[in-house]
Amino acid sequence: MDWVERLNESINYIERNLAGEISYETISKIAGCSIYNFQRMFSYIADKPLSEYIRSRRLTMAAFDLLNSTERIIDISLKYGYESQDSFTRAFKNFHGALPSSVRNGTVQLKSCPKLSFQITIKGENHMNYQIEQWPAFRVMGVSHKVKTSTAFEVIPQIWENSWKDGTMKMFFEKFPDYRPSGVLGIAQGGQWGEEEEMEYIVAVTNHVDVPDCKHVPVLEGMKEFSYPAATWAIFEANGELPEATQRVYKQFYGEWLPNSGYELDDLPVIECYMQENHQEIWIAVIKK
Known part of the structure; x- marks a missing residue:
């Protein structure tokens, strides 16, 4: 199954389970990557968070049920994962701009979020500088943070802000050898199958590469050391102002490069390399199909 097929099968799974429980663990198994990376990929391709897409699809289907069935509103609320009719009513009004009861009592204008379908596109609008x-x-070695997967996109920028404030970034840039992957690294790992609720985010520097004459830098007190195996990496330039520069690369990578590349994702964390003067790299482990 190629990358686009995996994405579409993930969407099909969500669609089959709109009126029931949607397991992020199952989504990550179908997609073949951690749920955090799937959520990030989804947001770049679909231009909306995965959670928002699921909520919009459920509220779309709930409106159809109100129009085409005689089910009680409370039963429709529970069917689409809402704990009470009040919480369903608030969500329904925020999305559709109308109360559920008004759908049956008169003619109202409703919104619809269609089911997504992914396909290969070759746009060629912007070139990508990369190497395999x-x-x-x-x-x-670095500072590790436990992060809830559901709040990662809000928490991780705060982690970086704190790393600047507490001097971690200054120390990394000034006192450590510039082994590759270079610069200060942002590594999201965990959130894998069976552990989708929590992940680990690491702000780190490379302290050893398994090549002759590379000196191992001892781990500082309060930090942890993490090891990664030899692998094939697609390394993309992401130069420019943040966060736009990295967001642009991710969007092109998932939407254009990966489906056409002949590679698929390896089961390793994505590594973001932050150097100075708006120079960044993104390391993504890949396997030849």
């Missing part, structure tokens, strides 16, 4: 490298095993 067979990189040896390496280790990083």
